[in-house]
Amino acid sequence: MRNLLLLFFITLQFYTFGQVADSYYLPQNVSYDPKIPTPKQFLGYQVGEQHVTPYEQYAYMRELARLSDRFKVEVYGKTFENRELLLLTVTSPKNHGQIEQIKAEHQKLVNPSQSGSLDLKKMPIVVWLGYSVHGNEPSGTNSNLMSAYYLAAAQGAGIDSLLNEAVILIDPCINADGGNRFATWVNINRSTNLVSDVNSREFSETWPGGRTNHYWFDLNRDWLYQQMPESKGRLVKFYEWRPNILTDHHEMGSGSTFFFQPGIPARTHPLTPKSNIELTAKIGKYHAAGLDKINSAYYTQENYDDFYYGKGSTLPDVNGSIGILFEQASSRGHLQETQNGLLSFPFTIRNQVSATMSTLKAAREMRVELLEHMRSFYKESNTDGVKAYVFGNSKDAAKTWEMVNMLKRNQIDVYKLNKDETIDGVSFNKTTSYAVPTNQPQHRLIKSMFEKRTKFEDSLFYDISAWSLQYCMNIPTAEAKASVSLGEKVGVNTFPKGKVVGNSTYAYFFEWNSYFAPRAAYELLQKGYTLKVAVEPLTAIVAGKEQKFDYGTIQIVCNGNDPREFLQTLAERDGVDFYATSTGLTPLGIDLGSEKFRKLKQPNILMIGGPGVSANDAGEVWHLLDQRINIPLTIADIETVNRVNLDKYTHIVLSGGRYNNLSDEKIKRFVQSGGVLVALTDGAEWVANKKLASVTIKPRPNNNGNEKRPYALQEKYSGAMETAGTIFEAKIDPTHPIAFGYQQEKIALFKDNNIFFEDTKNPYNTPLIFTSNPLIAGYVHPKNEALIKNSPAVITQNLGAGKIILMSENPNFRAFWYGTNKLFLNALFFGHTIGGGRFGGEEE
Template sequence: MNYRYSFSISILKRATAFLLLMLSHLSFAQVADSYYLPQNVKYDPAIPTPQQYFGFQVGEWHIQHEQLVGYMKKVAEVSNRVKLVEYGRTYENRPLLLLTISSPKNLANIDQIKAEHHKLVEPDKSSSLKTADMPIVVWMGYSVHGNEASGTNASPLAVYYLAAAQGAEIDSVLNESVILVDPRINPDGGERFSSWVNANKSMNLVADPNSRELNETWPGGRYNHYWFDLNRDWLYTQHPESKGRIVKYHEWKPNILTDHHEMGSGSSFFFQPGIPARTHPITPKKNIELTEKIGKFHASALDKIGSLYFTKEGYDDFYYGKGSTFPDAQGCIGILFEQASSRGHLQDTPNGPMSFAFTIRNQFTTTLSTLRAAKAMRQELLDYQRSFYQEKNPSATQAYVFGNTTDHVKTHEMIRILRQHDIEVYRLSKDETVEGKSFKKENSYVVPLSQPQYRLAQGIFEKRTKFEDSLFYDISAWGMPLCFNVPYGEAKTPVALGEKLSKNDFPKGRVVGTSNYAYLFEWDGYFAPRAAYELQKKGYKLKVATEPFTGVIEGGTKSFDYGTVEITAGGNQLSNLDGLRTLLEKLAERDGIDFYAAPTGLTPTGIDLGSSYFAPMRAPRPLMITGAGINPNDAGEIWHLLDTRVNLPLTMSDIAQVNRMSLDKYNTLILSSGEYSALNEEKIKNWVRAGGTLIAVTDAVPWVASKGLSPVKIKNTPADTTSSPKPYALAERYKGAQLIAGAIFQVKLDPTHPIGYGYKEPTLSVFKDNTIFLEKIKDPYNAPLIYANDPLVSGYITEPNKKTMKNTPAVVATAYGAGKVIVMTDNPNFRAFWYGTNKLFLNAIFFGSNILSGIRGGDED
């Protein structure tokens, strides 16, 4: 019998109880402690209840982060069961907390317990462990999405119960468990949301879904400061919230990790397992079995309070970058909870009025059921983790070899991520050839799969094009070397290992020589745009080489490629040459860029330094449209890239503001994914005609095409033209399979085009999560990126979509009057970890005005 339908209470009875329970909240905003807390136990009066501390009952208002931090600190101060540490700070400088809760005896020996527990993941030490005598480690994470507030608001109840409850039952839980509580994973988004709903709450609660309280303004509280979804950042850890949290995760290696979320208001409550066919193949089947066993505890607890729920549908465990799936590759059981959201304090739903208190109660209830499951399954889960790490790599791949000779910064970031996840990385002991690619020992590295973390390493490096299910809750591919555009190979035989990396120093650059004439630097390095803008900001005039050349440098000559930047010294209207070299030394150290002094403008081969083929670089003054209708994720990725990695100020304005303001001070306009029907078409056209550079990405491309700003035409995606009848029940699955949820494709790249400056190879891996395809264009010089004839590298795409995509443009750059229009069908800045294509976007900003620049000076006779 299907597990979902084997519950002890009938669906009808539970539905009736659910509706009555929710209807009971229509007329009041506050509930008693007994509504949440078990009443068969006594509570220590020395521990303040949340209501006593906050001055209001949980669920009456949305807790602000300062209040939450204060309560957690107070409980840790007065309870001998609780220790608190701050593991990081958000972009907005809010503290990130982790509470360790256990018996006083365990806390007194917590370092020893942690060390013993960590041996479970060390095969050479784990066999001797007596798991019957070890406490289980449970991690509870609340509200990674800031506007999914029931989780965070349940956390004070959880901490109070664990600190204050008395009796044999709680003593047993604390003696046999170490409980780690992260009460608010996303403080910045949570604060944005709680401020909104509290500010718009009425004294008489309004449940109308049209209420302002229940419809927060753009970008909403889901995201962190830069509008990123932190639940997609567990693997690549690009943000401070994730970096700090993952350090603590690996310190402890928990056995269960809970991830408390919310979903649409019209649903009920979900807990894992998700859809079994969509579990990542690297995850052992035993994981699903244990998840199902834990799920019975949740079902029993929710049955008792009459709450509806479901499992095995809607959600999956495929992408390892999510909070509930990341643990599955590390011998831990990740549990996703999804509670139907009230989105404010009360909302009418298809299931009746839903109160905020009701949603909190379900999250707290499953917190306790998790602890009951952990206690009951303690040794089984400990043994599972031990055996997980004792298993050997069964695949044919023995090691991954990678390294980049032209951009050491990207390799450095790859190593940072790998080592943060306890993945062993070694240097090459000698030069190697893997899959026909040459790797030099001086700048190449090895990740052997004969190590405890081999599963996670496989999940990071693998390419996969075959799947049991064609639907994905998230992306279907995320291979790290492809994301970073770092050469790599899969070795089928063992690779001789050199030194194991114990540190990962940033690859500093250098200044070679001194000159009062000019300096040169290549555009290959990841932070070259940051160095360029710093120089422009300080008044230095830069030029970019549109042809290759050989330059004279200290000690001889050097070949320089397309995109090399020239800093003129003597003719730069700045007389402080010593100051320039001092600045370059700082930039070399900060950005990993090599600068070369050029004593003469005469070159042995190629263009001379005074040639008109050195085009002036315009200092960027970008404006990005934001606000309602714009995808916050995509816009936030651009903001984050320019603000944190290029140090380039970005003006952001909503469409209504753009329509009424002057655009004269900006030379670059960015349209990220979004809806632009309200944008003043003529105003934008006039601005581009006057010399502006317009960059349109993904969903903005159709708007640009429809307004005639670019000659591109959108290619129709294939439709189901078969006439044979199909089962209605398969319609959703079929339509979902036509989407590109997120896959990796190969494009042919023109490194001679300004959009391709800084790239050395004629091919590149790009990420695509849409079905926007362009017709082939007539001008062969305007498409610097074209999908390959066989484009799929990793991930899922239907054969009709692949056929439609092949050999079509991915980027098109054309003139419009005196300006330029650059369209990109794919997102080059995806989730901040797609380092390999950031340069395409930055090239559009820095070199957009140099595209098709017409007759060069000196060409007239």
């Protein structure tokens, strides 16, 4: 018996750790078309032997489409690194012949006035299979090689029935940039004799790793507001098809097993209907049966939630679909030692193939039930009493424009106002404002985007607990409880171009209200124009009339030349208005030659990156400056910064992360010699701990209490202390350079940390302070809320000839927090102007 067991384990080792046969992955109760090449025949290596790159994956998918009349391939977008993003449509040849009709009929499920007449028994189900949104979670995209081969080559009544009754959409490599980065790393570090030692270089990819896209964004958090090109292209196809099931194939820690949804029921968003959870659980039985068949361990209803609608497995739930998350324990390379024994790459792939097959089996057998779920979902009407959400900002048309885009990208109808409206004391001009009526199919999604939820069944969140669109954008918004007069529905949403008023060889003004004003300012500085910022208001003569200009107005010094033609280009591109004036004398306020017009410097910015630094936070800075404001950004690792001369830089940025190995003495000398240090979240905490600024971080409270508690509740109590993503209200001082361009008394800030500043003794160096009743939306523990109340959110100080600007929050969160980007940009453009006077920010 012992010899038989030994033989069994030797055989298991061969199939698990060596090159496996196709039968290891594929169902064997069918025959396969020999005209369709297996992945090994096409690629030259077996699936799981090495990591497939996006180029290889796409070449194989195109070969399947060339050889099989079941496959059609299309490009739905391109990444920042110019890689294509493919979507495959897989169904029977007959269905392909009438695919547009099938799609049109399927879309009727969303329209209650049309869906009642549909014969669901005759309709195909639509299934979306999405693989590896995180590039270093490769079992998903590698498993798709075998799943796609099965769909192209399998023969028999079962596959014929599936393809007749389903339209299968395959997104084979959601994150092509990150996937290529990771595949390259593990393949070049792979040994012929596989090394399973966790200390091997193969398992320690270099910073920032392959999880994220080019700008280090987590694409799995971008499904709702869609700021990345990968997401924008993918969601166009999602809404074009509105799948009944969407799978989202991930990986988790190597010491785990395999997870499939449902997650923890108490952590499901309340707007998701209970029927969704029930159907997810029913589908889960198919996954369990498939994994049981191959003797794989798994679990469900633990760890993960379905709350934040910006994730790939959750956005479908608020669109009448069933989103399903799969999490496979990751081998991270090819073979790794874990607490559960040796974990091989082929084994991880096999589980993902099983999950795909069980999904397709469930879709076929539950087809009518899932179609009915979508039809019933959209038949339910809005009952919360809000007739419409009305929004608009006459001072920043660019942000309003993008807010409309966000809504329209989610198939939400937006209308112009037919007349001026005043709602809850907020005035909306019909020329600059919009309305989103709630009596439309997407009413659940609309509510989720505007709601201000502060009560929750559970206090633990896998991701953020609030994402209210109006606060993300800092756009005045009101809930209309009565009907508003709707004008024209927004079709093509054209960018609001600016204008140039008058002409002059003396000076032009532009205000800092527009979102893209910093982009215009940087280009003007880059081309050699002298710019000055007004630190006090003024009234100037423009086109023969007096016009008021607020704090932060920019003066362009013409020096005898008229830049009108160039300014017209900037006005159209950036949505900025330019105003000519022919005299330096003003009717009211500071004159143009006043020292209170302070000269701007062209920023030359260094951001510190590398191991320890949060790639997500750093990537948000990089994306903002590189993609939106057109500012070059130098990114250097900590060890590089410690040894190079920093004199040529005007600014150093510390985003979130750990800076344990950064030389505080070198950073101190940089600031003392005139540089500006901008430190966010953990970076600000590092500055405080190193005593570079006279700022104190409040001690973090714990939730242990004095009484004894059951050990099993430890996670619940400790997790409740995390501020995972909540919106708070802060008072803003629009006279401070950090707040230039904000014409309001209060602003919403997003907080996803437990960093709380103590108040400073200086009455002038805290331009943003949380209010005494700060919670707007999301979850916060009462102990943390007490620490936030009346505490500074931004602190500015002088150090020698330079400035330190500390922000406890991340103003650039996930690229969709447009409303606070200006705070960060102001630190770059105006940071050096802060100071002056007894309490003007001098070192204390």
